[in-house]
Amino acid sequence: MISHEPILWSDDYLVGVERIDAQHKVLVNTLNEANARLAVNVTRELLEQITRDLLSYAIYHFETEESLMREYDYADQSAADAEQHRREHRAFSQQVVALRDGLRDGRLVSREEQLSFLNNWLVDHILNTDKRFGEFLNRRGCSG
Ligand SMILES: [Fe+2]
Numbered sequence: 124m125i126s127h128e129p130i131l132w133s134d135d136y137l138v139g140v141e142r143i144d145a146q147h148k149v150l151v152n153t154l155n156e157a158n159a160r161l162a163v164n165v166t167r168e169l170l171e172q173i174t175r176d177l178l179s180y181a182i183y184h185f186e187t188e189e190s191l192m193r194e195y196d197y198a199d200q201s202a203a204d205a206e207q208h209r210r211e212h213r214a215f216s217q218q219v220v221a222l223r224d225g226l227r228d229g230r231l232v233s234r235e236e237q238l239s240f241l242n243n244w245l246v247d248h249i250l251n252t253d254k255r256f257g258e259f260l261n262r263r264g265c266s267g
Pocket of ligand 1: 188212248253
């Protein structure tokens with residue numbers, strides 16, 4: 124049995140680009156829901172659904188940000204930031220896949236560690252990496 128404090132949404136998480144902020148709220152809710160549902164014993168079917176939902180929303184959201192990077196030439200302006208940003212996205216997706224595979228194989232021991240990685244990752248990524256990207260977009264006149 125595990126239990127995590129949910130991530131409480133706060134305006135500190137706003138990056139100043141409406142579509143990114145709206146998706147971040149959904150992503151925080153999806154991760155909170157995954158934490159809550161995985162805190163109790165679940166069937167294999169349910170845990171696959173939870174991790175699938177989390178992964179597909181995360182991928183959809185990362186694609187939104189990465190298409191904004193292309194649209195606004197982020198890699199040309201800030202190559203190191205853009206590369207680091209994309210690398211962090213891949214790390215999150217890989218960790219969700221690892222969580223899914225671990226749960227599938229019955230390796231429950233690392234569940235708590237993996238979920239706290241995802242929680243910490245999301246907060247840290249939004250507050251640092253996404254905020255830096257948001258400031259870049261704002262400077263380029265993008266806030267919607
Ligand atoms: Fe991001």
